[in-house]
Amino acid sequence: MKLRTALLLLVFWLPLGALAESFDYRLSPYRVADDSYVFIGKTEDFTPANGGNIVNTAFIVTRDGVVVIDTGSTRRYGEQMRQAIAKVTPKPIIKVFNTHHHPDHFLGNQAFKDVPILALPATIAGEQAEGDAFANNVYRMAGDWALGTEPFPANQAVQPGHMTVGGHDLEIIGWGGHTAADMVIFDHTTGVLFAADLVFYNRAATTPHAVLANWFASLDRIQKIPFKVMVPGHGLPVMDNRAIDQTRNYLHWLDRTLRDAARNGAEMTEVLARPIPAEFSEIALVASEYSRSIAHLYRSYEAETLAPASH
Template sequence: MTPRSRLLKSLLLAAGVLAGSLLSGTAGAQGPRIYGLTPKPIAPDTYVFEGSTEHFTRDNGGNILNAAFIVTADGVIVIQTGPSRRYGEEMRAAIRRVTDKPVRKTYISNLHPDYFLGAQAFAPEAPVAALPGTIAGIREEGPGIAENMYRMIGDWMRGTEVVIPDEPVFGSTVVFGDHRLRLIPLHGHTAADLALFDETTGVLFAGGVVFCGRTPTTPHADVADWLKALDAVEALDGVRLLVPNHGHIRPDKACVAQTRDWLTWLDATLRAAVEAGLDMTDALELPIPERFHGLGVLRAEYRRSVAHLWPRIERESLPRVN
C-alpha cells in the first residue's frame, strides 16, 4: 500500500469511527425527561451539578458535565449551561431553590455541546460570556453540534436552539460582590478553553483541559498545546479545590498529572504506530496500559481519539514532496 493510499484509507476510517460514535447510545428507555439536578455545595457560596462519566446517551440525556454556580452579593455567576434547553431550565430552577438573587452572568468554557446548549435558559436576561475563539467556534459549528445532539439524545433536546455567546472575555480578574474571579484563557483541548479561578474560595473551574477519572475527549484537540495548558494549570497557586468539567472533584491537582499522562502516552503511541507502518485499523486495537484501566469509557474514547488524531499524525509523518 502506497503512503497516499494509506492516508486516504485512514481518513475514510476516521469518518466511519466518528459516525459510529455519534450513533452510539441511541437506543434508550422512554419516560419522563427529567435530569433531577441537585446542587452540591463544595465551598462557601459555591455549588456544582455533578454529571456522570459516561458518553452522551438517551438514558442520561447528555448529563456528563460538572456545571456550577456561585452566589455572590451582586448576583449569581453560572459556569456552563449543560447539553440542552431542558438541562438549562432545570439548572435555573435549582438555582432559584438556593437563592432568589438574579443570574448576573453565564460563562461558557468551550464549544462542546454540554457546555453551551443550555444557554437559552439564561439568555438574554444575563450575558453569556466566552473567549473569542469559543464564540467563533459556536457560530461556525454550533448548528451541526446541535444536530448531532438531537440525533444522539433525542427528545431531551426538544426546543433547544443554539445561543451564541454575546460577550467576549479575555484574561482578566473580575469582581462580583466578595468573589474575585480570575479568567484564564487556555487552548489545546479546543482552540479556546476558559478556566475560572475563584481567588476568594480557592476553587478552580478547570474547564475542559482537566479530566479526572474519565478518559479525555479529543475532537478539537491539539495535544502539544493541551500539554502546555496543563503546565499553566499546574503552576497556579492557591488552588484548594479543582473542579474538572468531566469527572471527580478533588482537593489537589492529581488529575492534572493524570490528564497529562494519558495525553503523553496517547500521542507517543499513535506516532510510534505510524512510524512502524501500522494503519488505523491496527491502531484501534492497540493495548492500553493497566494504569489507565480505571478511567471511564476507556476503550471507546481511545478509539474516538484514534479517529480524531490519526489523520493529522499520519500527514505529519508523510510530508508532501514536490
Template sequence: MTRRLLAACAMLLGTAVLAREAPVPQQVADGVFVLEGAREHFSRANGGDIANTGFIATPAGAVVIDTGASLRYGQAQRAAVRATTGRDAVQVYITHAHPDHFLGSQAYADVPVQALAATAARIARDGDRLAQNLYLLVGPAMDGTAVRVPSALATPAVAPGDASQAPAAVSFGGRRLQLIALHGHSAADLAVFDDATGSLFAGDLVFFERAPTLPDADLPAWLAALDRLAQLPVRALVPGHGPVVRGTQAIAQTRDYLLWVRDTLRDAAARGLDMHEAMRLRAPERLRRLAVLEAEWQRTVMQRYPAVEQGIWPAAR
C-alpha cells in the same frame, strides 16, 4: 434542593421524563456548587447531561459556569441556582464550544452570557449543526433547545508554551474571579478561578476518572495549558468531566493520558501499524480504570491517526 423538585424543573417545557434524574448541586467550597455530569457518552438515558457545570454565589448574584446540553438542563440548572443561593444568576461564562457545555444558555435569555472570542465564533458558525447532532443522539431531552451565541470576552488567548499572560479579573459583589484564557482541548478554553476559595473550574482542559475527548485537540497547547493551571493555588478543582478533586491530581492524570496518546500514536505510525491495529493497542494499567476509555481511544485513532501517519498533526512531530 430535592431530586423531585429538580426533576420537575427539567420538565418545564413538557418534555418526557428521562431515566437520569437532574443532577443535584454539590457544595465543594464556600459558595461554590457543582452539578456533576454522567461519566458516559451521550444517550437517551442520560439526556446529554454528561458535563460538569456549576455556579458561584456572590452578593451580586450567582456566576454560572457552563449551561449543559439542552434548554431543559439550563432551566433545571437555573432553578437550582435560585433554590440554592436565594438569588438569580447575574453572569454566565461558557468554557468552550462543545455542545454539552453551552446549549442550555437559552434558559438565561435575560442574563449576560460570555465566552472567549473564538468560542463565540465557533458557536455562531457550527452551533445549529452541533445541536442537531445531539437531537439525533439523545432525543426528547433536546426539545425546544435553540442556540444562543454568547458575546465575546476581550480576554486574549495564551499562545502555546506561554504562561506569562495575566488572567483577566472580574468582581461580583466583591468576589474576585480570574478568567484564564487558554486553548488546547479546543480552539479556545476558558478556565475560571475563584480567589476566595481556590476553586478552579477547568472546563474540558481537565478530565478526571474519565478518558478525555480529543476531536479538536492541539496536544502541545493543551499540555502547556495544564502547566499553566498547575501553577494556581488550587484547593478544589472542577474538571469538565468527572468528580471534583482536592488538589491537582486531575491535572496530572489528564497530562498522563495525553502523553500516552501522543507517544502511542507516534510509535504505532513508526512501526507501520494500520488503523485497526492501532485501535487494538491497550492503555497502561494505571489508565484502564478511566470511564469510556476504549471508545475514546478508538475515536481518537479514527480522528487522528491518519494525520499522525502523514506527520501533519502537531502532536506527531
C-alpha cells in the same frame, strides 16, 4: 393482543414511560467551597437514559448575584439548572460563562437569554459555526430530552484578566489544547479552580478539536495555580493534582502511541487494536475515546512523519 400480554406490557412500560416523560435531570448542587456549587454530571457519553447530563456545570453565589459556569447539553438542562439554583438562592443570575464551544457546555444557554453570556472570542465563533450540527447530534444521541434545543451562542466576548464580581476576585484565563480556546476560571476568593475540559477525571478525555502540544502546556500552567479545589469538566472535584496527572498521563500515552505507530507506518486498524494500559482501565469510556481519538488525530501524526521527507 391477549389481555395477559397487554397487562405485562403495561407493567413493564409504564414506569419507563413515566420516567422518560418527566425528563427530570434531578440536578442537585454539590457545595465545593463557600458560595460555590457544582452539578456533577455522569461520566458517560450522551444516551437517551442520561439525556446529556454528562458534564459538570457550576455556579458561584456572589454578593450581587449568581455567576453560572457552563449551561449543560440541552435547553431543558439549562432550565432545570436555573430552577435548582433558585432553590439555593433568591439572587438573580448576573453572568454566565461558556468555558468552550462543546455542546455539553453551552447548549443550555437558551435558558439564560436574559443574562449576558460571556466567552472567549474563538469560543463564540465555534458556537456560531458548529452550534446547529452539535444540537442535531445531541438530539440524535439523547433523544427527546433535547427537544427544542437550539444553539444560542454567547453574546459577550471576554478577554483574559481579573474581574471582581460581587466580592469575588475571578481570574479569567484563556488557554487551549482541548479546543482552540479553553477558559479556566480561578476564584481567588475561595480558591476554587474551574478547569473545564482541560482536565478530565476518571472519564477519558475527548479530542475532536484537540491540539495535544497546547493541551500539555495548559496542564503545566494549571498545575502552578494554587487552588484549594479543582472542578474538572467531567468527573468528581478534587483537592490535589490527581486529575491533572491522570489527564496528562493518558494524553501522553495517546500522543506516544500515535507517534510511534505513525513512524512505524502502522495502518489505522492496527493502531485501533493496540491494548490500553492497565493503569487507565479505571477511566470511564477509555476504549471508545481511544478509538475516536485515532479517528481525530492519527492522520496528522502520519502527515508529521511524512513531512521531513518532502524537504
